[in-house]
Amino acid sequence: xxxxxxxLEEARLVFNGMPSRDVASWNIMIDAYGAHGRxxxxxxxxxxxxxxxLAPDEVTFVGVLSACSHAGLVEAxxxxxxxxxxxxxxxxxxxxxxxxxxxxxxxxxxxxxxxVAEKAGAGGAGVWRxxxxxxxxxxxxxxxxxxxxxxAEMEPQGSGSYVLLASTYGGAGxxxxxxxxxxxxxxxxxxxxxxxxWVEVGGARMHAFVAGDQEHPEAAEIYTAxxxxxxxxxxxxxxxxxx
Numbered sequence: 001x002x003x004x005x006x007x008l009e010e011a012r013l014v015f016n017g018m019p020s021r022d023v024a025s026w027n028i029m030i031d032a033y034g035a036h037g038r039x040x041x042x043x044x045x046x047x048x049x050x051x052x053x054l055a056p057d058e059v060t061f062v063g064v065l066s067a068c069s070h071a072g073l074v075e076a077x078x079x080x081x082x083x084x085x086x087x088x089x090x091x092x093x094x095x096x097x098x099x100x101x102x103x104x105x106x107x108x109x110x111x112x113x114x115x116v117a118e119k120a121g122a123g124g125a126g127v128w129r130x131x132x133x134x135x136x137x138x139x140x141x142x143x144x145x146x147x148x149x150x151x152a153e154m155e156p157q158g159s160g161s162y163v164l165l166a167s168t169y170g171g172a173g174x175x176x177x178x179x180x181x182x183x184x185x186x187x188x189x190x191x192x193x194x195x196x197x198w199v200e201v202g203g204a205r206m207h208a209f210v211a212g213d214q215e216h217p218e219a220a221e222i223y224t225a226x227x228x229x230x231x232x233x234x235x236x237x238x239x240x241x242x243x
Contacts, residue, residue, distance in 0.1 A: 003032030023049075023057055031063035039071025046080075055088060062095055069103035077103045098126045105134020110143060117147070125154040132161060136168040141177070144168040148181075159190050 002011035015021070015029050026049045033042035046064045049056060056064075061084050068077030081100050084090050097120045104113035113131045120127040132147035144165055151161035162185050169178040185191070 003028060003035075006036055008032055008036060008038065021054075023054055023060065026054065027057075027059050027063055030060060030067065034063055034067025034070060037070055039067040039073050039076075042067035042071075043073065043076050043080075056090075058090060058093060058096070061090065061092075062099060065096060065099035065103065069099055069106060072103075072107060074103060074107050074109070094120055094124055094126050097124065098130045101127050101130040102134065105131055105137065108138060110134060110138065110140060114143070114147075117150070123154070125151050125158070128154070129160060129164070132164050136164050136171075139168070139172060141168050141172050141174060145177075156188065157190055159185070162190060 002008070002014060011029065011032055015025065018025060026045065030042045030045050030049075033039070033045060042064055046056065046060065049060070061080065064080055065077055068074070068080065077100060081092060081096065084092055084096065097116055101113045101116040101120075104110075104116065110131070113134055117124060117127045117131045128147050128150045132144055132151060135141075135144035135147055148161040148165040151158065155161070162181055166178050166181045169175070169181060
């Protein structure tokens, strides 16, 4: 609970006070450090786990590799991937490769990230998506296009790669290429899933709201309430909010 709320000091106090700690306990704490940008502490805790004689599992490595990715600890991440199999006898999964590709991509090491994606082989769509996201981050539209094609081969009806590629072209001002991506989506029948929100009312009913939806059975009442709320918010902000 503390870890999910970002209260890492409190989480660590609870962790330190545990009479015995299993692998799951260590994994939670490692993942918490990684999720909140404290990658060095995640790696340090991993080493402490090994030092007390506990063998890390696949989940441990997802957490610590993700921590390295978000903290820019490239060399530590490379070393951990190598040790995963050599020292602990664990074969990296696609999720581990995706973490490493993301780590390398964030650091601008796009060729190395591509090498990881190619090593992942068939079924590595998630790894190619990580590489694609890195290409988009660094404005490399040609490489992004190649990555999107590889993802599309593995997931013909998936919209994620097309959306990322379209965003890359749009950000680079390549509007003809952007239009072609949209045309490809139409030709292949690929549709982007609309944004959807869920809300529970009174602890009994769950309602789903889709962006731009006019088909909800209570659409008229919902839009009336929404417009009333927007009017109230405008009034509270002096008319400068939600134009």
